[in-house]
Amino acid sequence: MSDSSAKSGMTIHLKIWRQARSAAQGRFVDYTVSGIQQEMSLLEMLDILNEDLVRKGEEAIEFDSDCREGICGTCGMVVSGVAHGKHAGTTTCEIRMRQYKDGDTITIEPFRAGPFPIIKDLVVGREAFDRIQRKGGFVSTNVGSAPDGNAILVSKLAADDAMDAATCIGCGACVAACPNASASLFVSAKISQLAWLPQGGPERGRRALAMIAQMDAEGFGDCSNHGECEAVCPKQISIQNIAKMRREYVKAAWTGADKSRSSGGD
Amino acid sequence: MSSFGSVAWSSVGKKVITGLTGFMLIGFVAVHLLGNLTLFIGPHAFNGYAHFLETAVHGWLIYAFEVGLIVIFAFHVVAAVTVAVADKMAARKQGYKYARNAGGRSRKTLASRSMIISGAVLAFFVIAHIFLFKFADHEQTAEGVKNLYKTVVGTFQNSVGFTAFTVVAMVLLGMHLRHGFWSAFQSLGWTNDRWLPILTRAALVISIVLAIGFILLPIWLYLNGDPNAMPGGH
Numbered sequence: 001m002s003d004s005s006a007k008s009g010m011t012i013h014l015k016i017w018r019q020a021r022s023a024a025q026g027r028f029v030d031y032t033v034s035g036i037q038q039e040m041s042l043l044e045m046l047d048i049l050n051e052d053l054v055r056k057g058e059e060a061i062e063f064d065s066d067c068r069e070g071i072c073g074t075c076g077m078v079v080s081g082v083a084h085g086k087h088a089g090t091t092t093c094e095i096r097m098r099q100y101k102d103g104d105t106i107t108i109e110p111f112r113a114g115p116f117p118i119i120k121d122l123v124v125g126r127e128a129f130d131r132i133q134r135k136g137g138f139v140s141t142n143v144g145s146a147p148d149g150n151a152i153l154v155s156k157l158a159a160d161d162a163m164d165a166a167t168c169i170g171c172g173a174c175v176a177a178c179p180n181a182s183a184s185l186f187v188s189a190k191i192s193q194l195a196w197l198p199q200g201g202p203e204r205g206r207r208a209l210a211m212i213a214q215m216d217a218e219g220f221g222d223c224s225n226h227g228e229c230e231a232v233c234p235k236q237i238s239i240q241n242i243a244k245m246r247r248e249y250v251k252a253a254w255t256g257a258d259k260s261r262s263s264g265g266d
Numbered sequence: 267m268s269s270f271g272s273v274a275w276s277s278v279g280k281k282v283i284t285g286l287t288g289f290m291l292i293g294f295v296a297v298h299l300l301g302n303l304t305l306f307i308g309p310h311a312f313n314g315y316a317h318f319l320e321t322a323v324h325g326w327l328i329y330a331f332e333v334g335l336i337v338i339f340a341f342h343v344v345a346a347v348t349v350a351v352a353d354k355m356a357a358r359k360q361g362y363k364y365a366r367n368a369g370g371r372s373r374k375t376l377a378s379r380s381m382i383i384s385g386a387v388l389a390f391f392v393i394a395h396i397f398l399f400k401f402a403d404h405e406q407t408a409e410g411v412k413n414l415y416k417t418v419v420g421t422f423q424n425s426v427g428f429t430a431f432t433v434v435a436m437v438l439l440g441m442h443l444r445h446g447f448w449s450a451f452q453s454l455g456w457t458n459d460r461w462l463p464i465l466t467r468a469a470l471v472i473s474i475v476l477a478i479g480f481i482l483l484p485i486w487l488y489l490n491g492d493p494n495a496m497p498g499g500h
Contacts, residue, residue, distance in 0.1 A: 017363075028363065081366030088370045107364045114357050177368060179379070180349070181357035182277070212278055221357030222277040222349040224381070225449040227373035236371070238459050239452065246278050246455035253273040 009035035010097065012045065013105040016061055022117050028107075038098035042085070042106075043068060043075065045097060062121040068093040070234060073169030076176065077122050078109040083173040083232040091171065091234040111176035115183070115218040126172050128218040129186060133170075135214040136207030137190040139199050152198050162196035165189045167235040174229035174237075180221030185229035187215045188245035189237050195248050205252030212249055277353075280345045285453030287342035288446050292472075294335060295439070299479045305487065309415035309495045313407060316414040343389065350382045373466065378445040384438035391435035398428070419491035422484050432484040440477025447472050 011034045019026030033049045040048075043065050050060040066074035075092040079085035085095045100106065110118050115128040154162075166189075174185035191208050194200025200207070223242060230239050273279050301319075304311040319328050367374055377384075398421050405413045422429050447469035451457050457465060 015364075078362060078365070081362070081364045082368050086366075086368070088368075109362055109364065112358055112360055112362055114359060179374070180354040184277070209273075212276060213272075216277050219357060220277075222280055222353045224350060224354075224378065225373065225445070225452045226378050227371065228368055231368035231370045231372035231374075238462075239373075240458045240462065243452055243455045243457040246281065246453065249276075249278045250282060250455065253279075 009037050010100065010102040010104075012036050012097070012100060013103070014049070015105065015107045016122070017109045018061065018121055019110075019118050021120060026118065036097050038096070040097045041068065041093060042079065042095035042097065043093050062119075062123045064123050065093055070094045071169065073171035076111055076124075076171045076173055078111060078176060080107050083111065083176040084171075084234055088231065089234060089236045091169075094234075111172055113172075113175045113181035113220070115181075115220055116172060116175060124172070126170070128220070129170050129172065129183070131218065132183070132187060132211050132214045133190065135210040136203065137194075137211060139194060140203065141199070154197060158196045162193050165193035165196065165237060165241050168193070168233075168237055169235060171234060173232045173234065175220065177228045177232040178221065178223070179226055179228065180224055182223045182229075183215050183218070183220040184223040184242045184245070185233065185237060185239065187211055188239075188241040191248055192241040192244040195244060204248060205255065208245065208248040208252045212245070277349075280349050281453040283341050283345040284349065285450040287338045287345070288450040288453075290338050291342060292443065292447060292450070294338075295443075295476060299476060302483055303479070305415070305418065305483060305491075309407075309413070312415045312418075313411050313413060317411045320412070339389075339392075343385070346385065347382065373445075375445065377441040378449075381442060381445060384442040387435055387438050388442060391432070394428075395432075415495070416493045419487050419495075420493040422487040423491055423493055426488070429484045429488045433481050436477050436480040436484075439480060440473045443473035443476060444469055 011032060014031040014033065015028045016031060017026055018029045031049055033045060033052065036045050036048070043063070046061060046063060053060050063077065064074050066072045068075070070091040070093060073091070076084065077092050079092060079095060084090060084092050085099075087095065087099070108122060110116075110122045111124050112118075113124075116124040116126055119125050168186060168189035170186060172186070175181055175183050178184075191204075191211060194207065195204050225239070225242075227239050230237065274283065301315055304315045322328070323330075399414065399418055402417045402421075404417055407413045422432075448457075448462070448465040449469075451461070451465050
């Protein structure tokens with residue numbers, strides 16, 4: 001980088017997917033933004049680009065973001081061919097412009113999967129995940145005063161595995177990165193998180209059957225064990241959860257867990 | 267809520283079917299290689315081995331295995347093709363314009379991406395070698411046993427094309443097992459973070475061993491085989 005660009009910032013070329021609405025034909029549009037500082041995030045660069053577009057009377061590029069610190073799961077784009085960008089264990093909002101050089105070209109595409117319809121530009125609908133969650137991604141408990149913390153014993157190993165699965169923020173990068181557009185990593189994280197713990201025990205069979213049936217009904221693809229999901233997952237959730245999910249499913253189908261009366265859910 | 271059919275043909279059920287049948291086919295391939303190694307010993311050993319298979323349990327053993335293998339193959343192919351072609355195409359109609367491999371913790375390889383191609387070539391090879399070896403006109407040895415040795419060795423000696431195709435198919439077999447072996451454990455849910463790296467390494471070893479065994483056979487027979495070798499006089 002030259003001295004002048006260090007003062008005035010980098011110039012970055014962008015190829016961004018623009019699509020007016022779900023049914024419209026989308027296309028890549030080229031943009032160039034200048035004055036980008038290394039400390040900025042990728043999303044802040046898009047904010048600057050949007051301000052330029054609005055000043056010129058053009059329509060701003062729609063993209064999702066909320067916390068901008070990698071914990072909420074709202075942001076999600078395919079940055080230069082990889083969901084959440086090439087750095088492992090981070091979300092799109094955690095991408096910093098110091099990873100790029102002056103004059104670089106960045107391609108930004110929405111997450112692509114049939115069950116994730118494009119709403120506009122880079123924004124996709126992920127309600128399919130919500131519908132899967134409503135089928136059993138919870139425990140039914142009586143509310144009241146907090147129970148004694150040591151009333152139900154949980155081994156350290158089970159607690160660790162459950163916590164690792166529970167870090168899923170439901171961003172959908174696993175679906176976006178999967179060559180088959182499978183939601184197996186997301187669904188397995190939700191099923192495993194509860195299956196590792198005694199609190200999830202009473203509903204585990206019904207949960208596995210119902211959530212997987214809903215995953216299939218939403219039109220997600222099947223898993224081919226490529227493991228690409230684990231590589232892009234901002235929380236680095238392991239595909240061991242997918243193995244766990246399959247054990248839960250086979251066990252539930254074998255023992256007829258779906259016939260037991262269910263409480264809660266729909 | 268769930269019938270047996272809907273469970274077996276769910277996204278997880280299809281993986282279980284593919285994994286279970288995959289294990290059975292790996293077992294068959296390993297035994298098949300061990301049996302074929304009698305080709306290295308000579309015509310007497312190989313013809314004797316073939317004769318044993320065809321006459322065991324009054325000839326019923328081979329029929330039982332053949333029917334079983336056809337059923338296993340059918341389930342493996344239908345489940346795998348549904349997962350890797352039909353459901354995949356339905357789930358993402360508009361693909362990415364720019365897509366790259368994430369690398370890092372991903373297990374996506376050329377082998378994992380080409381399972382459907384390596385599988386299709388292997389299916390074609392299986393059918394071709396059955397027609398060339400099993401349904402060929404066989405001579406009888408002096409002992410009155412089918413001279414399968416002469417058929418097999420003669421086929422390789424007379425056709426550099428089939429020998430080359432066999433080598434290519436067996437390289438693809440190695441690639442298929444490189445992903446398929448550990449993937450079968452994962453599909454059945456028999457893995458965790460401790461075993462995944464061990465199983466992926468075991469898959470590499472097993473795929474190389476089986477592929478080399480099956481590659482050496484056609485090459486050796488093409489270069490050194492004598493279709494008219496007399497039984498007992500190897």
